[in-house]
Amino acid sequence: MNAPQPLSRWPGEGSSRVPFWAYTDAQVYQRELDTLFYGKHWCYVGLAVEIPNVGDYRLTWVGERQVIMVRDRVAPKDRATDPGIRVVENRCAHRGARFCQSAMDGKVSNTRSFVCPYHQWTYKLNGDLAALPFKDGVKATGPEGDCVHGGMPADFDLKNHGLTKLRVAVLHGLVFATFSDDTEPLEDYLGPNVMPWLDRIFKRPEGSAPLTLLGYNRQRIPGNWKLMMENIKDPYHPGLLHTWFVTFGLWRADQKSRMVMDEHGRHAVMVSRRNDGGENKAVTEGVTSFKASMTVNDPRLLDVVPEPWWTISDPSDPGQTITPTVTMITLFPSLILQQQVNSLSTRHIVPRGNGEFDFVWTHFGFADDTPEMTQRRLRQANLFGPAGFVSADDGEVIEFSQDGFQQWASDGQDTGSTLCELGGTGTEMTEHMVTETLIRSMYAYWKKVMAV
Amino acid sequence: MSLESLLLHHEIDQINARYAAALDERRFDDWPEFFVEDGHYIVQARENFDRGLPLALIALESRGMMKDRVYGITQTIYHGPYYTRHVISPAQVLAQDGDTVTAQSHYAVFRTKPGSVSEVYNVGRYIDTLLRVDGALKLQSRRCVYDTEMVLNSLIYPV
Numbered sequence: 001m002n003a004p005q006p007l008s009r010w011p012g013e014g015s016s017r018v019p020f021w022a023y024t025d026a027q028v029y030q031r032e033l034d035t036l037f038y039g040k041h042w043c044y045v046g047l048a049v050e051i052p053n054v055g056d057y058r059l060t061w062v063g064e065r066q067v068i069m070v071r072d073r074v075a076p077k078d079r080a081t082d083p084g085i086r087v088v089e090n091r092c093a094h095r096g097a098r099f100c101q102s103a104m105d106g107k108v109s110n111t112r113s114f115v116c117p118y119h120q121w122t123y124k125l126n127g128d129l130a131a132l133p134f135k136d137g138v139k140a141t142g143p144e145g146d147c148v149h150g151g152m153p154a155d156f157d158l159k160n161h162g163l164t165k166l167r168v169a170v171l172h173g174l175v176f177a178t179f180s181d182d183t184e185p186l187e188d189y190l191g192p193n194v195m196p197w198l199d200r201i202f203k204r205p206e207g208s209a210p211l212t213l214l215g216y217n218r219q220r221i222p223g224n225w226k227l228m229m230e231n232i233k234d235p236y237h238p239g240l241l242h243t244w245f246v247t248f249g250l251w252r253a254d255q256k257s258r259m260v261m262d263e264h265g266r267h268a269v270m271v272s273r274r275n276d277g278g279e280n281k282a283v284t285e286g287v288t289s290f291k292a293s294m295t296v297n298d299p300r301l302l303d304v305v306p307e308p309w310w311t312i313s314d315p316s317d318p319g320q321t322i323t324p325t326v327t328m329i330t331l332f333p334s335l336i337l338q339q340q341v342n343s344l345s346t347r348h349i350v351p352r353g354n355g356e357f358d359f360v361w362t363h364f365g366f367a368d369d370t371p372e373m374t375q376r377r378l379r380q381a382n383l384f385g386p387a388g389f390v391s392a393d394d395g396e397v398i399e400f401s402q403d404g405f406q407q408w409a410s411d412g413q414d415t416g417s418t419l420c421e422l423g424g425t426g427t428e429m430t431e432h433m434v435t436e437t438l439i440r441s442m443y444a445y446w447k448k449v450m451a452v
Numbered sequence: 453m454s455l456e457s458l459l460l461h462h463e464i465d466q467i468n469a470r471y472a473a474a475l476d477e478r479r480f481d482d483w484p485e486f487f488v489e490d491g492h493y494i495v496q497a498r499e500n501f502d503r504g505l506p507l508a509l510i511a512l513e514s515r516g517m518m519k520d521r522v523y524g525i526t527q528t529i530y531h532g533p534y535y536t537r538h539v540i541s542p543a544q545v546l547a548q549d550g551d552t553v554t555a556q557s558h559y560a561v562f563r564t565k566p567g568s569v570s571e572v573y574n575v576g577r578y579i580d581t582l583l584r585v586d587g588a589l590k591l592q593s594r595r596c597v598y599d600t601e602m603v604l605n606s607l608i609y610p611v
Contacts, residue, residue: 106502215500215507220602243528291527297516358602363507378506379513387495387509392606393530399605400532 010452015443016425016436017417020405022443023224028452029354035449036333037063037351040183042169042176042190044335044348045069045087047362049173049211055110055125059090059102061350061358062177062334066090067166068100068114069175072125087177088127089164092116114163127163172202173211174337174346190331191262196315197269197327201339204309214363214378219386223398224405225333225349225357226446231394232328232336233268233438235259236422241397242390244383246290248302250274250341250390251326257433258316265427265441266332272433274304274325274341301383303376304341332442342373343380355402359395361385457545463589464543464555464582472538475610480526483610484518488583492593493518495611498576501597509598509607521610531608535564536573538611543580551584552592559596561611563604574598574611 011019022028037043043062046069050058057070067087074084090100099116103109113130114123121132137151166177169186176186187195202208221228231237238251245251257272296302304325314322329337336347344365350358361384365377384391408416420443423435427444430437453461467486474482487493496508512518525531541558548554556579563573576598582589596611 106504108503213505215503215505216497217507217509218497218602219605221605241530244524294523294528297519298514300513301517301520374506378508378511381507382511382517385509386603386605387607389524389529392608395605396531 010447011415011417014425015427015440015447016421017419018439018443020408020416020418022446022452023226023402023405024354024409026354028450029224029351031450032333033063033351038065038179039449040178040180041333042178042183042186042331043333044174044331044346045177046175046348047173047211047213047346047364048083048085048170048175049213049364050362051085051108053108053110054084055112056108057100057111057125058109059100060348062087062166062179063351065179066098067177068163069177070125083168083170085168085170085175086126087166087168087175088114088123088162089166091164092118092121093129093161093163094119094121094132123163127165129158129161129163131158172198172208174198174202174335190267191264193260193315194262194267194269194329194331196312197260197271197329198337200309200312200327201337201344209366209368211364212367212369212374214365214374214381217361217363217385219359219361219395220352220356221359221395221398222356223395223402224354225351226442227398227401228336228347228349228357228359228394229330229332229442230439231398232330233270233442234436235270235272235433235438236436237397238390241393243291243294244389247292247294253434255433257431259430259433259435259438260316261427261429261438261441264445265438266445268330268438268441270326270328270433270438271322271324272326273323300379303379305373305376307342307373330438330442332445338384340384341380342376343384344377345381345384355406359386460545460548460553461543464545464553464557464580467582467589467591468540468543468557468578472540476536476538478609480522480609483522484515487515487518487591487594488585489515491515491518491591492595493591493610494593494595495607496595496597497601498597498599499601501595509603510610525608529608531606532565534566534608536609536611537562537564537570540578553580553582553584553589555580555582559611571604572600573604574600574607576600576611 045060046058051071054071054073057068060069068090069087072084072086074082090098092099097116097118100114122130124130135152137148140147140149166179169176171186239246239253255272255275260269311321311323314320325341327339334349338345345361345363348360363381365374383389420436420439423437427441471486493512494508495510500507539560543555543557546554556577558577561574562570564570576596579595581592583592
């Protein structure tokens with residue numbers, strides 16, 4: 001890591017005032033790419049179920065680097081230990097072309113090998129360079145007799161010219177990759193506080209079922225990527241911004257909640273249990289988004305059916321069980337994993353400069369879902385995503401936030417900051433949701449690893 | 453083209469013209485009225501449609517759900533304001549069976565935010581099933597399959 005440039009300095013102690021330059025400074029953003037996305041962190045790239053067959057691949061992203069997630073051939077003896085998923089950078093080792101393309105033909109992209117069209121350098125599915133034209137030159141007959149024209153140098157070794165290979169870890173069908181050799185094992189990276197909440201969804205007591213892919217929604221949001229992490233670490237806003245949540249009791253300040261974090265404060269789980277909705281004066285008074293008389297014309301939009309796996313042994317209270325209706329899991333830096341009643345999705349953050357990111361939603365269910373449950377998951381998807389009743393407005397307020405930060409930065413002084421002091425200035429876990437502790441914790445970690 | 457076919461195409465084109473006007477003039481309460489009571493309105497990425505993946509961006513299964521959506525866009529979903537402008541191609545009738553007609557047309561929706569330029573917002577095709585009720589055609593189903601790989605932040609109003 002280069003010595004820090006005299007970038008902007010973090011103002012004051014603690015992490016409850018986040019300087020606007022954390023969102024607007026291009027140099028800070030470049031360091032985020034190097035340190036967070038290309039450094040010692042595991043980045044989400046997709047679900048194993050998206051590439052079910054050998055040769056299936058999907059183009060995806062780690063930071064701004066496009067990578068290929070592909071299912072490789074695995075010898076029978078290795079199948080117990082090797083999930084067979086490789087992640088390689090989509091950049092030819094020869095002239096650097098981003099050569100691999102999606103099929104766009106209504107099928108999962110599939111190939112036997114990766115071939116760059118420019119000079120036909122050919123790679124195995126694991127990224128090894130297999131062959132290239134004219135490696136040994138072209139035979140010719142000249143006045144001096146037979147000779148060879150061209151060819152690669154004598155010391156050219158295929159082994160040294162493969163695609164960039166990322167380390168891959170697959171957990172419960174979630175695929176993560178890292179460019180760094182030094183990133184700790186994935187389960188250590190996630191930590192023992194977070195793991196039970198991933199196990200809950202994917203390793204169910206009644207036995208885990210393979211995932212089914214329901215589909216994608218994609219949006220491009222004109223805001224800094226961290227604002228989306230903050231949004232899902234912020235239990236303050238849903239009961240205020242999202243009328244549906246407060247009115248129908250899906251997420252509200254008076255419900256039983258818990259804020260969980262890993263030891264670094266970078267990952268988090270917002271755990272909560274839906275209450276019955278209706279009016280509780282303590283939380284609805286002054287909340288203009290609460291609409292006491294609101295009902296839905298078609299109640300199927302809120303047809304919630306509890307699933308057996310919702311109930312688990314309480315990780316922080318052995319002997320007791322806990323039955324959350326919502327767990328919002330933020331895995332730093334690039335994944336949000338959502339269980340909102342019967343709706344399940346991964347949301348992948350793909351940064352594009354300091355002021356914009358793509359947000360890719362992949363909805364899934366389980367192979368043993370009844371047709372009714374699949375229908376329910378699809379119906380509840382109306383609440384989430386780029387058009388969702390309780391998600392579309394998240395993208396909108398993120399845009400407003402970025403606009404405000406840019407405006408402030410335009411004075412050249414760049415001294416402003418956000419204020420995240422609901423519940424104090426500390427970074428502790430809580431048994432309630434009236435707090436911005438998860439945001440403070442993420443920035444405590446961020447400013448440490450970013451050395452700002 | 454027979455006169456009957458010409459009139460049918462014209463009839464669907466006129467429905468689309470009224471549909472575009474209702475949305476672009478922000479008469480959202482009029483929008484569910486283009487559908488029959490148990491009509492479906494689906495907005496779906498082409499990626500999902502082509503691959504047979506069932507997820508949609510918006511999937512409404514009754515006029516009641518459409519009214520709930522209208523309530524959402526006018527009362528509960530906070531968003532920056534914008535104009536829309538629909539441009540819809542002439543319809544292509546794909547099949548006709550008694551009172552049921554299937555048709556397809558292409559659409560482009562432009563978005564204009566305050567103080568800003570007009571942007572290409574959502575581009576795709578309508579795949580429609582229309583039903584003749586009391587002499588007039590209504591939508592039994594409108595599936596908006598959009599090419600646009602990235603929604604420009606959010607999609608609030610119907611397309």
